[in-house]
Amino acid sequence: MKHLFVYILVFYTCLGNLNSHHPDSAQEANKPYPTIFISVYEDSYDGYNIKLLIENFKYSPDKLANAFTENEGYAIIYINDIPIGRTYSDWIHIPSRFFNQELNILKVSIKNLSHQDLIVDHEIISKEIIVENYINEIE
Numbered sequence: 206m207k208h209l210f211v212y213i214l215v216f217y218t219c220l221g222n223l224n225s226h227h228p229d230s231a232q233e234a235n236k237p238y239p240t241i242f243i244s245v246y247e248d249s250y251d252g253y254n255i256k257l258l259i260e261n262f263k264y265s266p267d268k269l270a271n272a273f274t275e276n277e278g279y280a281i282i283y284i285n286d287i288p289i290g291r292t293y294s295d296w297i298h299i300p301s302r303f304f305n306q307e308l309n310i311l312k313v314s315i316k317n318l319s320h321q322d323l324i325v326d327h328e329i330i331s332k333e334i335i336v337e338n339y340i341n342e343i344e
Contacts, residue, residue, distance in 0.1 A: 231322040231329065235275045237261045238325050241313050241332035252300040253336065255282070257292070257313060266293040268318050276323065283312040291316075301338075309336045 239262040246254045257280060265277040282289045284303045303309075314331035315323050322329045 231324040232317050232319070234323040234325055234330060239276055239315060239323060239330055241280075241315070241330065243311065243313055243332055243334050245311065245334065245336055248298065252298060252302075253304070255297045255299060255311070257295050257297070259295075259313075259315060262315055264293045265318060276317075278315060278317040278323070280313050280315050283310075283314070285310055286312070304336060304338045307338055309338055310334075311336050 237260075240260045242258040242260075244256040244258075246256065248254050259280065261276055263277045264279060266279065268277065279291045279293050281291050282297060282299065284299065285306060287303075289299060289303055290297075299311075310333055312331055312333045314329055317323055324330060
């Protein structure tokens with residue numbers, strides 16, 4: 206019985222900490238609101254080079270986990286709703302293995318220093334584009 210109590214205590218402790226580092230919450234962005242533009246360039250060796258232009262937003266990797274400040278943080282890159290990683294600059298390379306469908310959805314959203322989504326009027330600030338995967342068939 207004592208072990209059961211310990212297991213239950215550990216279980217609830219873990220449940221409470223699941224989202225403690227990256228809480229599922231949002232913060233209203235400050236005006237002027239950030240806007241996201243995405244350009245995709247096929248890499249001659251592998252995959253794609255992605256150029257992000259995020260206006261009214263500042264990358265701040267040196268300040269992460271600080272309290273919310275005006276439109277600062279990082280961008281998250283998703284391919285087909287799978288988070289690929291974060292970026293702290295305008296350029297990111299994504300290998301072709303992530304583009305495994307004929308039409309792939311590349312999405313970028315931004316988060317603040319406390320890992321919260323930035324929103325405007327209850328909508329997450331994000332941008333999606335379609336990246337077509339050209340599969341060369343050998344006959």
